[in-house]
Amino acid sequence: MGFFSKIKRLWKKPDLEAAPVTDEAAVEGVGTAPESCDAADVAQAAAAPQAASVTTPPPAPTAPKEPAPPAAETPPPGLAPSVAPIPKAAQAAPDTDAPWRNQLVLALREAEPRLSVWLSLILTDVDRAGPLLWERLTFLFSCLDAPAAEAETFVGQFRKWLTDMEYDEVEEFRSELQYRLALALDLEDEEDERNRLFLKLSESLAKTKEQIARRIDGLLGSHKVMDAAFWDEFEEILIMADLGYEPTAKLLEILKDRVRKSGETDPARFREILREELSAIFTPQKTIRAVNPPEVVMIIGVNGVGKTTTIAKLAHRASLQGKKVLIAAGDTFRAAAIDQLKIWADRVGAIFYAKGENADPAAVAYEAMDRAIAEGCDIMFLDTAGRLHTKANLMEELKKIKRVLGKKHPGAPHRSILVLDATTGQNALSQTRLFHEAVELDEIILTKLDGTAKGGVIVGIALEYRLPITFVGLGEKMEDLRPFSGQDFALALLT
Amino acid sequence: MFDSLTDRLEGVFKKIRGHARLTEDNVQDALREVRLALLEADVNFKVVKDFVERVRERAMGQDVLKSLTPGQQVVKIVHDELIELLGGQATALDLKDRPAAIMMVGLQGSGKTTTSAKLALRLRRDFKKKPYLVPADVYRPAAIEQLTKLGAQIDVAVHPSQTGQNPVDICTAALAEAAKNGFDVVIFDTAGRLHVDEALMEELASIKAKASPAEILFVADSMTGQDAVTVAKSFNDRLDISGIVLTKMDGDARGGAALSIKGITGKPIKFVGMGEKLSDLEIFHPDRAASRILGMGDILTLIEKAQTDIDADEAAAMEKKLRKAEFNLEDFRTQMRRVRKLGSLEGILKLIPGMSQVRQKLGEVQMPEKEMARVEAIISSMTKKERVNPKIINQSRRERIAKGSGTTVLDVSQLLKNFTQMQKMMQRMMAGGKMPASGKMPKMPRLPGEGGEPQPQDPRFARTPGKSTSASKRKKQKRKKR
Numbered sequence: 001m002g003f004f005s006k007i008k009r010l011w012k013k014p015d016l017e018a019a020p021v022t023d024e025a026a027v028e029g030v031g032t033a034p035e036s037c038d039a040a041d042v043a044q045a046a047a048a049p050q051a052a053s054v055t056t057p058p059p060a061p062t063a064p065k066e067p068a069p070p071a072a073e074t075p076p077p078g079l080a081p082s083v084a085p086i087p088k089a090a091q092a093a094p095d096t097d098a099p100w101r102n103q104l105v106l107a108l109r110e111a112e113p114r115l116s117v118w119l120s121l122i123l124t125d126v127d128r129a130g131p132l133l134w135e136r137l138t139f140l141f142s143c144l145d146a147p148a149a150e151a152e153t154f155v156g157q158f159r160k161w162l163t164d165m166e167y168d169e170v171e172e173f174r175s176e177l178q179y180r181l182a183l184a185l186d187l188e189d190e191e192d193e194r195n196r197l198f199l200k201l202s203e204s205l206a207k208t209k210e211q212i213a214r215r216i217d218g219l220l221g222s223h224k225v226m227d228a229a230f231w232d233e234f235e236e237i238l239i240m241a242d243l244g245y246e247p248t249a250k251l252l253e254i255l256k257d258r259v260r261k262s263g264e265t266d267p268a269r270f271r272e273i274l275r276e277e278l279s280a281i282f283t284p285q286k287t288i289r290a291v292n293p294p295e296v297v298m299i300i301g302v303n304g305v306g307k308t309t310t311i312a313k314l315a316h317r318a319s320l321q322g323k324k325v326l327i328a329a330g331d332t333f334r335a336a337a338i339d340q341l342k343i344w345a346d347r348v349g350a351i352f353y354a355k356g357e358n359a360d361p362a363a364v365a366y367e368a369m370d371r372a373i374a375e376g377c378d379i380m381f382l383d384t385a386g387r388l389h390t391k392a393n394l395m396e397e398l399k400k401i402k403r404v405l406g407k408k409h410p411g412a413p414h415r416s417i418l419v420l421d422a423t424t425g426q427n428a429l430s431q432t433r434l435f436h437e438a439v440e441l442d443e444i445i446l447t448k449l450d451g452t453a454k455g456g457v458i459v460g461i462a463l464e465y466r467l468p469i470t471f472v473g474l475g476e477k478m479e480d481l482r483p484f485s486g487q488d489f490a491l492a493l494l495t
Numbered sequence: 496m497f498d499s500l501t502d503r504l505e506g507v508f509k510k511i512r513g514h515a516r517l518t519e520d521n522v523q524d525a526l527r528e529v530r531l532a533l534l535e536a537d538v539n540f541k542v543v544k545d546f547v548e549r550v551r552e553r554a555m556g557q558d559v560l561k562s563l564t565p566g567q568q569v570v571k572i573v574h575d576e577l578i579e580l581l582g583g584q585a586t587a588l589d590l591k592d593r594p595a596a597i598m599m600v601g602l603q604g605s606g607k608t609t610t611s612a613k614l615a616l617r618l619r620r621d622f623k624k625k626p627y628l629v630p631a632d633v634y635r636p637a638a639i640e641q642l643t644k645l646g647a648q649i650d651v652a653v654h655p656s657q658t659g660q661n662p663v664d665i666c667t668a669a670l671a672e673a674a675k676n677g678f679d680v681v682i683f684d685t686a687g688r689l690h691v692d693e694a695l696m697e698e699l700a701s702i703k704a705k706a707s708p709a710e711i712l713f714v715a716d717s718m719t720g721q722d723a724v725t726v727a728k729s730f731n732d733r734l735d736i737s738g739i740v741l742t743k744m745d746g747d748a749r750g751g752a753a754l755s756i757k758g759i760t761g762k763p764i765k766f767v768g769m770g771e772k773l774s775d776l777e778i779f780h781p782d783r784a785a786s787r788i789l790g791m792g793d794i795l796t797l798i799e800k801a802q803t804d805i806d807a808d809e810a811a812a813m814e815k816k817l818r819k820a821e822f823n824l825e826d827f828r829t830q831m832r833r834v835r836k837l838g839s840l841e842g843i844l845k846l847i848p849g850m851s852q853v854r855q856k857l858g859e860v861q862m863p864e865k866e867m868a869r870v871e872a873i874i875s876s877m878t879k880k881e882r883v884n885p886k887i888i889n890q891s892r893r894e895r896i897a898k899g900s901g902t903t904v905l906d907v908s909q910l911l912k913n914f915t916q917m918q919k920m921m922q923r924m925m926a927g928g929k930m931p932a933s934g935k936m937p938k939m940p941r942l943p944g945e946g947g948e949p950q951p952q953d954p955r956f957a958r959t960p961g962k963s964t965s966a967s968k969r970k971k972q973k974r975k976k977r
Contacts, residue, residue, distance in 0.1 A: 304604030425720025
């Protein structure tokens with residue numbers, strides 16, 4: 001679901017001058033989204049808080065979670081002043097004598113219906129944040145037939161963000177804007193956005209790639225056949241890539257087996273085989289994504305891996321996707337951890353729950369759960385204190401938190417996510433194992449993948465534990481936490 | 496997963512047992528094992544290459560000492576070489592200037608802020624200095640608050656930095672402030688940054704230029720993998736660091752990063768972070784780190800670990816009880832809980848030389864942790880009276896206890912039987928009797944007070960001392976008796 005409660009395919013009032021023009025762009029733009037307008041989606045999206053006061057969505061059979069009243073009670077700040085009906089906003093477009101509007105409409109119509117293209121048109125001649133940019137953004141939304149009030153909220157939130165982050169020049173925030181649009185318009189799966197992600201991933205892996213690819217080149221160049229010496233050397237390459245001893249042995253087994261079966265001895269084909277196997281390792285298992293709301297996400301990991309920042313990024317994503325988010329400060333141990341999370345919660349516009357330093361984290365979880373249910377949140381992120389996986393008492397504490405959540409809300413936590421630092425070596429395997437034993441992990445998020453020449457540990461973990469890696473951290477910005485694709489990873493690494 | 500280089504090398508050398516001299520040929524396979532062991536411990540491959548070369552040179556042509564097997568001989572060489580590489584000359588902090596500035600640098604999440612506070616505490620306590628903490632991380636939300644709170648906890652003054660300020664200005668202002676108010680050490684806690692972040696690295700360079708710190712400590716996570724060298728090298732090239740602090744050494748990481756960083760920068764490792772408490776900052780011991788990297792256990796750390804968790808008074812009281820054989824189930828439970836506090840059994844076993852095989856076997860049969868939890872449940876289901884005087888537990892009480900703890904009457908009886916045995920044994924022991932052979936020890940997991948084992952051999956070369964899983968307990972007990 002996206003940020004906007006509805007983006008319809010057709011203009012309601014065909015008599016508008018702009019209507020036939022933007023019509024097509026809008027149709028194509030939204031049409032490429034995977035059936036984002038089917039009943040369930042609309043209903044779900046309509047349940048988003050912004051929607052309640054502006055639109056009259058069909059009764060939402062699939063979304064019984066959120067009664068409208070509480071949502072209406074807490075409208076986002078930008079919502080109140082301008083509850084303008086859509087037609088007005090659209091009508092305003094051709095009426096004003098700003099020539100750029102018509103030009104923009106024409107350009108948008110001409111352009112390929114892709115987010116990046118639209119964005120570059122919107123940003124033509126705009127080099128810093130200001131009224132012109134807001135107007136154009138609002139105009140784009142009106143062209144896409146998004147409810148005006150929601151468009152207003154989107155722009156308002158974005159402006160607040162820019163103020164918080166002290167961004168001014170377009171270059172500083174362009175990428176963030178595109179990220180927000182992609183999430184809000186539910187276009188993240190689009191080729192455009194995927195390409196962007198792939199580029200970013202390739203960039204981040206450049207160093208790793210340089211090392212691994214060079215060594216593999218060397219390996220392939222110096223061996224005529226895939227013999228024992230070849231495998232020995234390859235084993236070393238894998239270990240050097242932080243893959244780990246056991247995973248390396250496992251991967252070698254798989255590769256050798258495959259090579260033997262195919263009867264291939266020429267190293268020329270090796271790279272391809274390796275890539276295929278790598279992709280296969282990351283093939284995600286089918287899981288049931290549906291949850292009984294509020295969805296509870298528990299974030300765990302050792303000290304300093306980036307749990308708090310990861311929560312901020314995940315919450316940011318969720319709120320851009322139109323979800324009502326609660327962040328619970330379960331790290332009551334580290335000094336000022338609560339303050340840090342509070343700042344983030346304010347920035348991303350999430351509800352924040354904390355009990356104070358040195359409070360019992362299980363109690364925080366319990367009460368936060370209460371609050372999330374009472375407020376009708378869609379998703380709750382629970383931060384936990386960093387803990388070394390070898391400390392039995394701290395692992396017990398984690399189990400207790402999990403139990404308490406489950407007692408309060410059956411099924412919770414729906415996702416227990418282990419955050420791993422990509423610069424970690426073999427210890428990542430030990431971390432995964434012990435945390436998995438303690439609380440049964442559902443997912444892994446790998447942070448700080450940028451700037452390091454590593455990441456081999458991902459392969460090791462996927463091989464050993466079959467746990468899905470769902471996101472990777474590719475930088476410090478909010479948009480830099482991206483969905484992980486094993487295929488892309490294998491491709492970025494080996495081509 | 497192999498755990499001890501010794502075990503692995505033994506396998507390699509089986510083939511050539513009987514050779515009196517290490518030669519190019521017979522040492523080849525062994526060196527491959529050494530290399531893999533080091534890579535496995537996260538030592539960087541470049542460092543490994545140089546290192547293995549040095550070991551080869553040193554090993555070549557050496558006579559195999561009579562007391563050792565060729566495998567042990569190589570391990571000894573490797574171990575010595577590691578200590579040499581890790582050690583070098585240990586230099587104390589340079590605190591001549593008044594105020595002397597110490598700058599903490601490193602990646603995000605390596606532990607700079609915590610280490611700053613730990614260092615301040617140490618300087619105040621052990622060096623009788625008057626430290627001044629300066630939060631210079633204006634980027635991460637609430638980083639300043641974090642250091643301010645830590646400062647308050649250890650009663651050390653903290654500079655009132657603001658997020659709007661420039662870190663370079665903060666540092667110069669703080670230095671002036673410190674000079675004015677008679678602080679003698681100033682610690683700059685800089686923001687975590689990637690070594691490739693040009694702008695932020697430049698910021699560090701200007702802090703260095705303006706504040707000319709006497710010490711620049713590079714804070715590194717001991718769990719870092721192969722990339723540790725790249726990062727350390729960048730920081731060193733840019734700032735010419737004066738020393739290294741390794742953090743999170745209380746986990747189960749081998750800490751090969753220590754070797755990588757030391758090897759590549761040549762700078763001394765000055766401290767290691769060993770826990771979450773602010774007093775958990777220790778001087779670096781090359782010999783312990785070497786044993787740990789090679790997976791040979793780290794008995795000294797274990798002993799210290801046990802020591803920190805039990806205070807002297809308590810230990811004295813316990814000793815008295817033991818002497819009078821008043822040790823009851825209540826005490827037993829306290830002891831058991833304490834052991835669990837030391838960390839997972841696996842973590843403890845890892846620190847004990849030669850325990851890797853025992854650990855593997857345990858893992859397959861049953862997790863002793865579970866057994867311990869069960870024993871604890873049984874004891875907890877007893878009344879206080881029963882715990883103090885187990886003799887009163889009759890059949891009906893047993894039934895009640897079994898019910899209460901979700902176990903069977905048989906389990907309860909077994910526990911009581913073992914406990915009585917243990918008590919008897921302790922009585923004998925305390926009266927100066929000898930320990931029974933280890934094979935006859937009661938089969939209860941982790942009984943406290945089994946002291947009296949012979950001192951383990953030098954941990955570095957120990958192979959398989961003791962098969963009991965309660966070696967840790969023994970260590971602790973021994974200390975208590977002194």
